[in-house]
Amino acid sequence: MTVYVTRRARFSAAHRLSHPDFSNEKNLEVFGGCSNPNGHGHNYELEVTVAGEPDPLTGYVIDLKKLKALIEEHILAYVDHKNLNIDVEFLSGINPTAENIAVACWHQLLPHIQGGRLHSVRLRETENNVIEYRGE
Amino acid sequence: MTVYVTRRARFSAAHRLSHPDFSNEKNLEVFGGCSNPNGHGHNYELEVTVAGEPDPLTGYVIDLKKLKALIEEHILAYVDHKNLNIDVEFLSGINPTAENIAVACWHQLLPHIQGGRLHSVRLRETENNVIEYRGE
Amino acid sequence: MTVYVTRRARFSAAHRLSHPDFSNEKNLEVFGGCSNPNGHGHNYELEVTVAGEPDPLTGYVIDLKKLKALIEEHILAYVDHKNLNIDVEFLSGINPTAENIAVACWHQLLPHIQGGRLHSVRLRETENNVIEYRGE
Amino acid sequence: MTVYVTRRARFSAAHRLSHPDFSNEKNLEVFGGCSNPNGHGHNYELEVTVAGEPDPLTGYVIDLKKLKALIEEHILAYVDHKNLNIDVEFLSGINPTAENIAVACWHQLLPHIQGGRLHSVRLRETENNVIEYRGE
Amino acid sequence: MTVYVTRRARFSAAHRLSHPDFSNEKNLEVFGGCSNPNGHGHNYELEVTVAGEPDPLTGYVIDLKKLKALIEEHILAYVDHKNLNIDVEFLSGINPTAENIAVACWHQLLPHIQGGRLHSVRLRETENNVIEYRGE
């Protein structure tokens, strides 16, 4: 029996999209306003889903308080109220598109999930744009 | 051709998490504030998804008015404005974690779904915690 | 590696559910208030998901600005502020249930998605009713 | 002591904005897509606020179950799943802008509110457009 | 110059509506399902608004981190994951209608607000029911 447990977390961060080999003009052409040289920012919503069988003693797949703590320790502590291009070691050298951030968050969490397997990471960048990665 | 039809319903209920073999101290250690002896409560959101082929005459997989009525008859009538530890026969003897409630709701609905197959039951306990069960 | 990219769009439209071979009484019996002869309407939310591998140069599966433009060109331009029974060529002869609209939107978009494959179309008709089609 | 009690209700309706003395061209110029001849529609959200002193016996300003019933009887029964230009007597001869609908809903409810005074009617036509009327 | 600063907080609690002088039958007649003898519960949303002039040095009316801490110390610590009829000293002897809870929260906070004046307390009990108190 598999049950899917999702925890939502939020962080506020600045970023700028660009490619280091592109000129400023090329970056603006490819990334539009997202490549504003001084950056812009978002309230990101992160939804982490863990799949597994509920423990017969507790009825939990994974204690959501523990999943919350893991997200805070391994993701929020690095990215909340930060500049994703400059301040975040696990995004170093990565163009912080929502796709790339979601994949990086997956790899940040993967080694720490116990009592179930990491199933998906969803990143909502705006109310209209959402990215999901399932490790495949 | 498979189309997925989802109906959202809501109910307000009290519950307390605990294991009958645990001491009060052990329960508070395992379940934290969720094991407050006098209970607490939630506005639960339940999303029921039925999968199937739209009927060529009606264009419906399942009439959403009928799915609404089935959720009301087989779930809401038992749990809305109730104490999940005491008042609900289909949760009798079950520690009412969101995982266990979602699985129990699946089994409440399964025999009554026609015109499609029950695909998933999602239970949102708070705006940050969501559980899904797909019957597998 | 597969990443899922979702763009949400909105449109406001009128519709009436009915079957041309049914009498008015039969239509009201089958479709209830949704078959009000003078129609009713909704704020529809459409979520289009494209799956693919992020481009190593841009970090995009598909540029969300481009996906937004495709949805506007191939769907919103036809349905927003329209009557779905009368004004929309791609729904001609189709009973505009949410199921049928979602499937029709899938076929409107499918030929135009590049840089990834169309994965799903979700149509939220009210805050309680959602339809999803995945092309299978 | 004044406490403000708000009940939210929802209805789905079609409408068309126009002025009977305007030509079709003039209507489209003034009202844009909202004047599409075959209509369009919305999921309207209506928030009704009643102000008053909580009854010392019940702790209620007005029983929200009763306020819900009044909204259903005097508003939803007329407008839900209807065409606001054709089907609704209390909107007869009125151009159904959100402003005019909100004012008309105020007058529908006013004679029936007891145990408090009607304070405001808010009508959300889309997630971006909201109208409020306070009877002044 | 007056600026209004609002902080939202959330808590999950059980409650039962009743009057100690009413019989069980009378309580069920007056309060309906809200008087279920074993209680039910809600995810409450509390919005606290403070009005004042922004400090010229900081640009803050009140530091929202401080307002958050005051709400946690003087309200959430008492009510979150609690039974409002039994566990909460500041609601002792009070029928926990949303009206009465909102007024009690106002009085809990009032002595502690500095750098502005407490303007309103809004309590959302369900997505359809909201109460506001402004201290008048």
Add this chain to the structure above:
Amino acid sequence: MTVYVTRRARFSAAHRLSHPDFSNEKNLEVFGGCSNPNGHGHNYELEVTVAGEPDPLTGYVIDLKKLKALIEEHILAYVDHKNLNIDVEFLSGINPTAENIAVACWHQLLPHIQGGRLHSVRLRETENNVIEYRGE
């Protein structure tokens, strides 16, 4: 008769809170993570309310399409996908707290509102923090 018309708009921007006369340590002490030297960011939601009497010909207080255009021209064009500390002339020399941004947006819009009077500007910085200014 006064009717209140609200238009919601959104923008994504980076900012950093600080006072130029404060040391970095003092800024971090006063503004916490909001003073991260490389900035952070938000999805801001702006709600602009105009009050007035509906025009008897159109039923509009102010055409919401026009209000949308005014917000885009006088606010979004300056702040969306920008760094509020560096890129925005109308915030030059202003510490971009939500309070200060809301007041500045009020003054940006005030000269351009016709057909009603500007009633309030609300700025939602996160789902928990909201600022309102009413020009008084």
